[in-house]
Amino acid sequence: xxxxxxxxxxxxxxxxxxxxxxxxxxxxxxxxxxxxxxRKLAGVFYGYDTVVLKVFFTAAITAMLGxxxxxxxxxxxxxxxxxxxxxxxxxxxxxxxxxxxxxxxGFCPGTSFCGxxxxxxxxxxxxxxxxxxxxxxxxxxxxxxxxxxxxxxxEPKVSEKLGMSDGLFGFFLILIALGMFVVAEWAxxxxxxxxx
Amino acid sequence: xxxxxxxxLIIIPLGIxxxxxxxxxxxxxxxxxxxLLQEAGAGVQFVSPDVVADMLVQKDPSLQLIDVRTPxxxxxxxxxxxxxxxxxxxxxxxxxxxLNQDARMNVxxxxxxxxxxxxxxxxxxxxxxxxxxxEGGLNYWFGNILAATQPAQTSPNEEFAKYDFRKSAAAALxxxxxxxxxGDATPVKAVKxxxxxxxxxKPAGGC
Numbered sequence: 001x002x003x004x005x006x007x008x009x010x011x012x013x014x015x016x017x018x019x020x021x022x023x024x025x026x027x028x029x030x031x032x033x034x035x036x037x038x039r040k041l042a043g044v045f046y047g048y049d050t051v052v053l054k055v056f057f058t059a060a061i062t063a064m065l066g067x068x069x070x071x072x073x074x075x076x077x078x079x080x081x082x083x084x085x086x087x088x089x090x091x092x093x094x095x096x097x098x099x100x101x102x103x104x105x106g107f108c109p110g111t112s113f114c115g116x117x118x119x120x121x122x123x124x125x126x127x128x129x130x131x132x133x134x135x136x137x138x139x140x141x142x143x144x145x146x147x148x149x150x151x152x153x154x155e156p157k158v159s160e161k162l163g164m165s166d167g168l169f170g171f172f173l174i175l176i177a178l179g180m181f182v183v184a185e186w187a188x189x190x191x192x193x194x195x196x
Numbered sequence: 197x198x199x200x201x202x203x204x205l206i207i208i209p210l211g212i213x214x215x216x217x218x219x220x221x222x223x224x225x226x227x228x229x230x231x232l233l234q235e236a237g238a239g240v241q242f243v244s245p246d247v248v249a250d251m252l253v254q255k256d257p258s259l260q261l262i263d264v265r266t267p268x269x270x271x272x273x274x275x276x277x278x279x280x281x282x283x284x285x286x287x288x289x290x291x292x293x294x295l296n297q298d299a300r301m302n303v304x305x306x307x308x309x310x311x312x313x314x315x316x317x318x319x320x321x322x323x324x325x326x327x328x329x330x331e332g333g334l335n336y337w338f339g340n341i342l343a344a345t346q347p348a349q350t351s352p353n354e355e356f357a358k359y360d361f362r363k364s365a366a367a368a369l370x371x372x373x374x375x376x377x378x379g380d381a382t383p384v385k386a387v388k389x390x391x392x393x394x395x396x397x398k399p400a401g402g403c
Contacts, residue, residue, distance in 0.1 A: 061207060068214045077323075167214035174211040178204050185200065 002076035027114055036114040038106025045103045048193035050184035057177045064170055088151035241316045242331040243303055249341050249365040260300045264315045283311050296324045305330035342366045
């Protein structure tokens, strides 16, 4: 039955329309969870507030379980679900740059638009920086091209690399996530922050 | 801490269920017997010999003929460009990439169409696409493409067009040579160069 768009059960345009509504819902959830405050994201790195980590990891686990069960029931063909190709070097370099940006700016791209939507000036500045980065990369693309495509690994899955089934790996990931949540809650008690 | 326990209570059992499910249950998306019956009943798997002959003459790179007969039969005679995948070895790992792809049009053939159809059924059940069956098999191919008989004088023009096409295709594909293809005979050269067929069908490439 699914995925809906590759099987042409819904058209590409309907797909975009659905994405539009899901995007609005996503923004609303981000804002109502308080993610539009830069302290929320910065708190993950300093340990005083780990809500962002918990929310995003729970979302990932939920989506993973949903996909695995839908595949089990024959509702979705996991072979047709798009998997991002992995370019190891650029993934690591990009991850470091993004992480540094998160700590310094206190936003991720999603939450910065949330913050801008409710009139936060720091979020708007962050978006400005985001666009400078995007255009800067685009105009100097030739310099990075070699690094950008270095260490191409195809579309690997961790479960395949470890030689276990998707379900078993998912179970371990759940255990890891819960362990992380326990550590996160411990950190919140260990590094409390009063004034916000 | 309370919500964490609640979360753990929900997702750990779900995770255990997923971990206990055999890997191939989540991997392959198989057709139900109903869907397969529907496709087989509609005959969507068949490609007419004329279409295949046309693609062969045009040297259409999207066509991949697959001979599902035994290697002995394949050695004795095979269609141009065909590769041999004996039906008994169909599920061997080495053929997975060949059968499960979306770039080319695989056409199974055997002497009749029974074995080729079985190969199609099996691959279709595995969820592979782009596999087809040569309608009528080699017997029909010999009788109608390579040894096309002239239609009666009263036949409609389409029949003559078809006959002309088959004649030229047979010439291009090494017409009479197949009869003596017992092994030692030298292949008979095509009499005529492939003249443009009159009633050319559009290649159904890729579908």
